[in-house]
Amino acid sequence: MQLLPYTKSFNQQLIFGSLLSVSIFSAGCGNNDDSFAVTPKAKLISLANPEKSISLVENKPNIVLILVDDLGYGELGSYNSKQNIPTPNLDTLAEEGVRFTDAYATAATCTASRFSLLTGTYAWRQAGTNVASGEASAIIQPHTTTLPSLLKKAGYTTGIVGKWHLGLGTKEEGPQWNGFLSPGPLEVGFDYAYIMPSTNDRVPTVYVENHQVANLDANDPITISYKSRLRGDTLDYQDYIEQGKTNQLRQLPSDSGHKGTVINGVPRIGYMTGGNSARWSDDTMTDNFLQKSNDFIQNNKSKPFFLGFSSQDVHVPRLVDERFAGKSGYGARGDSLLRLDWTVGQIKQILADHKVLDNTIIIFTSDNGSVLDDGYTDQAVSFYGGKNPTGPLRGGKYSQFEAGTRIPLIISWPKGGIPQGKVSHAIVSQVDFVASIAAATKQTLPVGSLTSGVPQDSINLWDAFTGIKNTGRSSVVLDAQGLAIRQNNWKLIPPSSNKRSFVAGVETGYSNQNKLYNLDEDPGEQTNLAEKNELRLKELDNLLSTIQENTSDYRKKPL
Structure with a gap:
């Protein structure tokens, strides 16, 4: 296999398949910002029967x-x-x-x-x-x-x-x-x-x-620990600090979790010795x-x-x-x-x-x-x-x-x-x-x-x-160490006991109050409608509880 070179120029970048003649227009997610959800407006393939499902049996x-x-x-x-x-x-x-x-x-x-x-x-x-x-x-x-x-x-x-x-x-x-x-x-x-x-x-x-x-190599067995430092053929981040060699690292940790064994100049999560011939190179992983x-x-x-x-x-x-x-x-x-x-x-x-x-x-x-x-x-x-x-x-x-x-x-x-x-x-x-x-x-x-x-x-x-129909689910449950639910254009994030407002610089959504959003009008979830729409809030809360309690019955008849 010969890997093709990467070129920075968009015009020179290798693109596969037949390019369509397209015009670009804004297609929102319920918002009026024309910078997002840009849609290539291409001519659709002519189908003999556009409502007929695409089979994986006949053609495979x-x-x-x-x-x-x-x-x-x-x-x-x-x-x-x-x-x-x-x-x-x-x-x-x-x-x-x-x-x-x-x-x-x-x-x-x-x-x-x-x-x-x-x-x-x-x-x-x-x-x-x-x-x-x-x-x-x-x-x-x-x-x-x-x-x-x-x-x-x-x-x-x-x-x-x-x-x-x-x-x-x-x-x-x-x-x-x-x-x-x-x-x-x-x-x-x-x-x-x-x-x-x-x-x-x-x-x-x-x-x-x-x-x-x-x-x-069977003569160089791997030892792993996620609890304590290991001594052997590797150094960890603490070793680099003690030896004054952190300037040799390709990346420095920004949290306490990434201060384990240094492999390829990068401190990892956890500790490892051995397995030298089996270790990957980050630079060649994609290839x-x-x-x-x-x-x-x-x-x-x-x-x-x-x-x-x-x-x-x-x-x-x-x-x-x-x-x-x-x-x-x-x-x-x-x-x-x-x-x-x-x-x-x-x-x-x-x-x-x-x-x-x-x-x-x-x-x-x-x-x-x-x-x-x-x-x-x-x-x-x-x-x-x-x-x-x-x-x-x-x-x-x-x-x-x-x-x-x-x-x-x-x-x-x-x-x-x-x-x-x-x-x-x-x-x-x-x-x-x-x-x-x-x-x-x-x-x-x-x-x-x-x-x-x-x-x-x-x-x-x-x-x-496969693009034959334009409708999908009416509801979907979303998990971020705490459940939320979307039904049609409405989204409910129930109260959480988790007090972490941010993880890795990302706003988590955890709070002690209900948050209800109309995603068609407010895809950025800026306006909490929980107090103004208590009936909708209750409907979504009950639906989430029902889905949590039901498994196979829910699959047979989705809510």
Whole structure:
């Protein structure tokens, strides 16, 4: 696989697929600010029957799900005309498919939202789904019905490359880094896995391929601790302070959590020794994931495949090589966004090189909202200079406000009948991928309890996801260590006992009062209507309680 060069010029930036002749106009999220939600107004593909569902049975197109990390609602040119960092590949993807203005991750942090995306169940229903430690055991159990297990039953070969962060190993033993790592992705429906087991700011800083740490030398075993410092072949942040070497670090911590073992010049969360031959290089992580994706596609291009490509961008630490460093004008975070957009172009090129692009559905989305300062002093706040990556929305990652969970979602398959250049205002959630794929592959989801591993909250929105219909959910529950609910244009954030007003510089929304917003009129959640509309408040509060109490019954008849 030959990686294509990145060029800063928008006109020279490599863009894949046929460019449409488009005119640009403002399409709001209920607001009058013409700087957001810019819509490429493209001519739709002519469909023989525009109301007919797109089947995954007759044709069995490949599916590539690109799940990125901490990307804000207003960071793509297709969502924000005043976005100063070019995202031409993603903007082209939006021109080639359906762009959703009201799509949600289920949670404002990654472990919970990834759990819901794969299982079709709100993560708050299951204990242990908060942000997972680097030594967490498997959170999704082997008997669980999942998105990849459904596609596997439908005849797809399934693979995942990139970030996992859903734990490995048994509850009794946890991950056995020097041995056989199970359960993990292969036990919940994936045929192949090449993963970063946790996050790029946590130890262990190694890749796991299927059931083993990749390139591990048995004579240099890995030791991990999240409780106490380790002595061995590594130094931690405290060592660098004591030895007067902090000037040698590539990034400095901005909080107490990122003061563990220093790997590649960056202090991580947690402590690690050993595993030298297996340690990753942050600078080459994207290229490594692309190579593994290319290998998976090459090996499976003669049959239907599903690839989950889970990028580490734009999560911290934001380390980029010379192709991207300094190119955005917005520091390391902006450079990471350039690399992310380039990566999407590379994935499309890989598909084109293997002659499967025309028969591949591409889904692009983020696991939660954006954050600037999330553990390292990479000057993201100063570089952005008040320009908000959340667009018109309030909050961000960790927040109960909209920017915590409302995320970009683009779905494209122009050769297969998904409309081009369409903007959908349907309320959709990543939790609905499971039931939607089941319906598209003509499988019936079982009904049962949470402990049986059956999806509890996913509903079939396949026709909305593929642009055939313009309606989605009437309500969706949103989780930021405290639940909120949206029903149609109304949003309720109930009182919280959590007293943290800000996390990582992001406004959380926690308070001791109800907050009620009309999102059509007030997408930035500035005007609390709780006192003026007590009846609506009570309706939403009762609805949230009902959903919390009901599982399978709710899935059969969504409220």
